[in-house]
Amino acid sequence: MKINKHYLELENSYLFKTVAKKAADYKNEHPEADIIKMGIGDVTLPLPECAVKAMGEAVSEMGKKETFHGYPESFGEDFLLSAIKSHYEKIGVKVDTDEIVATSGAKEDVANILDIFSDDVTVLIPDPVYPVYLDTNIMAGHKVIFSEANGENGFLPMPDGSKKADIIYLCSPNNPTGAAYDYDSLKKWVDFALATGAVIFYDAAYEMFITDDSPRSIFLIPGAERCAIEFCSFSKTAGFTGVRCGYTVIKKELTSDGVRLLDLWKRRQSTKFNGVSYIVSRGAAAVFSDEGEKEIRENIAYYRENTKMMTEAFSSLGFTYYGGKNSPYVWLSCPFGMKSWEFFDFLLEKCNVIATPGEGFGSCGDGYIRLSGFGTHEKTREAMERIKRVCSDYTLK
Ligand code: PLP
Numbered sequence: 252m253k254i255n256k257h258y259l260e261l262e263n264s265y266l267f268k269t270v271a272k273k274a275a276d277y278k279n280e281h282p283e284a285d286i287i288k289m290g291i292g293d294v295t296l297p298l299p300e301c302a303v304k305a306m307g308e309a310v311s312e313m314g315k316k317e318t319f320h321g322y323p324e325s326f327g328e329d330f331l332l333s334a335i336k337s338h339y340e341k342i343g344v345k346v347d348t349d350e351i352v353a354t355s356g357a358k359e360d361v362a363n364i365l366d367i368f369s370d371d372v373t374v375l376i377p378d379p380v381y382p383v384y385l386d387t388n389i390m391a392g393h394k395v396i397f398s399e400a401n402g403e404n405g406f407l408p409m410p411d412g413s414k415k416a417d418i419i420y421l422c423s424p425n426n427p428t429g430a431a432y433d434y435d436s437l438k439k440w441v442d443f444a445l446a447t448g449a450v451i452f453y454d455a456a457y458e459m460f461i462t463d464d465s466p467r468s469i470f471l472i473p474g475a476e477r478c479a480i481e482f483c484s485f486s487k488t489a490g491f492t493g494v495r496c497g498y499t500v501i502k503k504e505l506t507s508d509g510v511r512l513l514d515l516w517k518r519r520q521s522t523k524f525n526g527v528s529y530i531v532s533r534g535a536a537a538v539f540s541d542e543g544e545k546e547i548r549e550n551i552a553y554y555r556e557n558t559k560m561m562t563e564a565f566s567s568l569g570f571t572y573y574g575g576k577n578s579p580y581v582w583l584s585c586p587f588g589m590k591s592w593e594f595f596d597f598l599l600e601k602c603n604v605i606a607t608p609g610e611g612f613g614s615c616g617d618g619y620i621r622l623s624g625f626g627t628h629e630k631t632r633e634a635m636e637r638i639k640r641v642c643s644d645y646t647l648k
Contacts, residue, residue, distance in 0.1 A: 274605050332348035477506075603637065
């Protein structure tokens with residue numbers, strides 16, 4: 252048999268698994284340790300009530316002959332697409348329902364979209380960034396080049412004429428750094444993509460966390476309809492990490508040699524995906540109702556309190572950090588001259604706090620760690636107290 256040898260080029264263990272194993276090993280050796288997890292970007296608040304109610308009603312419908320639903324629509328139920336369309340309208344973006352494809356999540360989408368591109372593409376990936384972009388391109392055997400994000404560019408790399416690619420990944424607000432592009436910077440990327448014939452994969456999974464006037468969709472930039480694909484998700488917006496629902500937007504204007512990329516994506520989806528379940532679709536649509544938006548704003552405000560506690564603690568320690576403002580993540584420059592995994596071990600052993608080492612998101616992430624604001628207030632406060640106690644002592648040594 253012949254396997255896909257590119258899988259052998261992947262790092263042995265996926266970042267979060269390595270973190271989980273280190274934490275489990277530590278717990279085995281120190282069963283008494285009260286470990287606070289601030290590593291994985293999973294949510295902790297339960298689903299918004301409106302989504303629970305809508306899904307409950309949908310379950311009842313499924314249990315009755317008259318209202319039972321079989322396979323869902325491949326590209327999304329009409330009521331869900333309309334809800335997503337109206338969400339876009341609220342942020343000033345006009346999108347037709349047939350330009351939206353509902354899916355089971357943004358992770359799947361950023362991976363699966365590669366199916367519609369040629370095998371010999373070159374992709375430009377920010378470093379550091381959500382590791383799925385890199386791994387999926389390694390799996391596909393694509394040529395990967397990186398745009399370096401660092402303290403100097405505020406973790407927002409800009410187009411560089413020497414780095415031309417067929418596909419440009421942008422993640423804004425960024426996971427892990429929390430940095431978000433403003434209108435002018437994003438426009439430079441759109442202009443660059445149009446000038447070079449590239450397509451931008453725009454991951455807006457954290458758009459709801461934006462607090463300033465950074466664009467919440469790439470389609471707010473003129474010309475993006477001809478060069479961008481947007482990925483979004485209910486995961487962080489509405490706590491759907493375990494429910495699974497996302498959406499991809501491709502405007503009809505995005506073409507290659509007269510072929511609409513939207514049509515290719517739909518062709519791919521109708522062959523390989525059987526649609527978002529009716530129950531989940533009802534829950535997701537409820538999230539974008541007026542009542543739902545109110546509830547999710549409250550949840551996001553709760554997480555924002557956590558990032559505020561974190562940034563206040565780090566400011567009081569004189570630490571350098573990024574993010575936290577437009578994002579549930581705080582990106583901390585490791586103090587005491589430590590590298591990422593070194594500071595990870597330090598936090599685990601001295602504070603019993605788990606963070607995510609920055610280098611797991613790319614080599615430019617070395618020297619940083621990511622802390623997540625998705626925990627509870629109590630745990631976040633406790634973690635920050637421990638870090639303040641240990642680190643202020645440590646500085647004195
Ligand atoms: N995109 C980014 C940037 C993420 O950080 C994540 C999850 O952490 C995802 C996509 C995955 O979203 P989903 O849960 O919809 O698959």
